[in-house]
Amino acid sequence: MKSGSNNDNKAKAEVFVAASLADMIELGIYITAHCRKCGHWKRLSPDGLGIALETTIPALEGKFKCGICGSRNTCAMPEYKRPPPNGG
Numbered sequence: 001m002k003s004g005s006n007n008d009n010k011a012k013a014e015v016f017v018a019a020s021l022a023d024m025i026e027l028g029i030y031i032t033a034h035c036r037k038c039g040h041w042k043r044l045s046p047d048g049l050g051i052a053l054e055t056t057i058p059a060l061e062g063k064f065k066c067g068i069c070g071s072r073n074t075c076a077m078p079e080y081k082r083p084p085p086n087g088g
C-alpha cells in the first residue's frame, strides 16, 4: 500500500479569484474607474463598457481613459455597497 505524496503540510495558498464583469452584473454591483493622475473617478455600469464580460476587474487596469485629464493611468474596482454609517 503506497501512501503517495499527499502528506503536504504546506500552508494552503490563498488563491484570490478576481471578480469579473459578469460577477459584478450578477451581484448588481457597479464598478468605479479611478484616475491615478488627477484622482477623478467615475461609476460605470459593468454591462455597458463594451468589454468582454469575462474580463476581470484587475485586468481593467489602463482600459479606461480619464475624462478629465486624458490619462490612461487608470484602474477599476468594484463599488461595494457599504452599510450606512452609525446604522442609519
Ligand SMILES: [Zn+2]
Pocket: 035, 036, 037, 038, 039, 040, 066, 067, 068, 069, 070, 071
Ligand atoms: Zn485624470
